[in-house]
Amino acid sequence: MLYKLIVAAALIASGDALNVPVAGMSRRAAFAKAAALIPLVPLAAFAELKQASDAEVYGRADAGKLSAARVIERAKAGKLVDGSSSNCQELADIIAVDRRAVQFEKDKLSSMPDDPAQKKVVSDAEKAIEAQIKKLEGLEKSKSCAGLKQASDAEVYERADDNKLGYARVIERAKAGKLVDGSGATCSELEKIIRVDKEAVLFEKDKLEAMPNDPEQKKIVADAEKAIEAQIVKLNNKRKEKKCN
Incomplete structure (x- = not known):
């Protein structure tokens, strides 16, 4: 992803973190070195990531491997993706799978036995994901993304x-x-x-x-x-x- 390349390039340019000698290195060479060393850059270096798990979500979005089940587990753990570092395509993919997760939780609520404690867990997850969708749709607008082409x-x-x-x-x-x-x-x-x-x-x-x-x-x-x-x-x-x- 582009943000990884930018951060890696910044680290290379300063010569910090990875102890790479960059004196006299051209800008093109620095970026080439950055691209080669992306896998070695510590996740903590990506300051714009709100939480470490966000990078994994963006990676799964890029690979087309998002799933509603993972969304629900993140909602229960309070680790839904922040979204501010994602591109428009990643946002569209995340929102689409979030909508499916909400529907899954709605169906689950309507069919599960009358256990107030368990129903609250499911209901809270559903509400968290719904709030997440609104937040990500707001990010789509701020980034001038198209969102879903049709409902x-x-x-x-x-x-x-x-x-x-x-x-x-x-x-x-x-x-x-x-x-x-x-x-x-x-x-x-x-x-x-x-x-x-x-x-x-x-x-x-x-x-x-x-x-x-x-x-x-x-x-x-x-x-x-x-x-x-x-x-x-x-x-x-x-x-x-x-x-x-």
């Missing part, structure tokens, strides 16, 4: 987590011009969305072959098919950006 994206990511995606919904979203953006999806969610998108394309191809010769209806089906195919390309590019396996 329906969060629902798609949640269905992906629950393995409840279906190609019929994909086709309807394609017709409505509301295919998921994918920016806030984890690697696992992207993989599942792409898989069901491919099923939707095959269904539309079969439908085109079997349907009567109605140019207007055929155009609707063909347009949906093309939109989903373009979506698959876009989401595969998202996987590359997130360095998904």
